[in-house]
Amino acid sequence: MIQHDKNLVKSNLLRLKEEGRTIIFSTHRMESVDELCDHVAMINNSKKILDGNTEKIKMKYKSDNYIIVHDMKLKKVDNNYSLVKTENLADGIYESEVSLKEKKSYKELFNSISSNTRIISFKEKIPNMNDIFIMKVKEGANSE
Numbered sequence: 001m002i003q004h005d006k007n008l009v010k011s012n013l014l015r016l017k018e019e020g021r022t023i024i025f026s027t028h029r030m031e032s033v034d035e036l037c038d039h040v041a042m043i044n045n046s047k048k049i050l051d052g053n054t055e056k057i058k059m060k061y062k063s064d065n066y067i068i069v070h071d072m073k074l075k076k077v078d079n080n081y082s083l084v085k086t087e088n089l090a091d092g093i094y095e096s097e098v099s100l101k102e103k104k105s106y107k108e109l110f111n112s113i114s115s116n117t118r119i120i121s122f123k124e125k126i127p128n129m130n131d132i133f134i135m136k137v138k139e140g141a142n143s144e
Contacts, residue, residue, distance in 0.1 A: 010035075010036070013025070013036055014036065017036065017038070023036075025037060030128065030129040030130035030133055031128070031129075031130065033054065033129040034054070034128050034129050034130075037054055037129075038053065038054060038055075039052065039053055039054065040052065040054050040057065040129065042132075042133055042136060044133075044136070044137050044140060045140075047140075049136045049137070049140060050132070050133075050136050054129065057129075057132060058126050058127060058128075058129075058132070059126075061127050061131075061132050061135065062124065062125070062126055062127060063099070063125070063127070064099060064100040064124075065084060065097055065098065065099050065100070065124070065125040066081075066097070066098050066100070066106065066109060066122060066123065066124055066125060067095065067096075067097055067121075067122075067123050067124075067125050068095070068096050068097075068098060068113060068119060068121070068122050068123075069089065069093065069094070069095050069119070069120040069121040069122075070093075070094055070096065070113065070117040070118060070119050070120060071092055071093060071094070071117055071118045071120065072092075072094070072116065072117035072118070073086065073094060073117075074086065074094075074096050074098070074113060074116070074117065075116065078112055079101070079104075079112070080100070080101055080104045080108045080109050080112040081098040081099060081100055081101055081104070081109050081112065081113075082098065082099050082101065083096060083097075083098055084096075084097040084098060084099050085097050093120070097125060098113075106124070110122060
């Protein structure tokens with residue numbers, strides 16, 4: 001019953017959003033912000049720490065990290081990237097997070113990796129609103 005009610009509320013909020021209605025939504029659940037909100041104002045300790053369009057904020061805080069699914073282990077050291085982490089998804093299939101080295105392009109990264117392994121998927125890691133909130137809170141704690 002409770003799950004059904006949550007789905008009903010969510011579908012009604014999404015319908016109102018599609019109709020162009022303005023909804024003021026207060027939550028601590030950042031996954032709801034990712035899913036439902038176009039604009040956000042984040043508050044920490046009674047102070048606004050971030051305000052703006054959610055997609056523009058995500059683009060501002062991205063870190064040139066990429067998630068790559070591939071079929072052979074990657075080299076830990078490369079001129080184009082550094083390896084953040086690798087997970088074995090299945091027998092011979094890996095998912096790696098890599099960080100682009102400064103002044104390198106995603107094309108150089110793709111070419112470097114694809115010369116040693118078959119790339120199954122390649123996507124830029126875009127932070128979610130929870131990641132951004134934590135980053136902003138830490139920034140505030142470091143500046144005090």
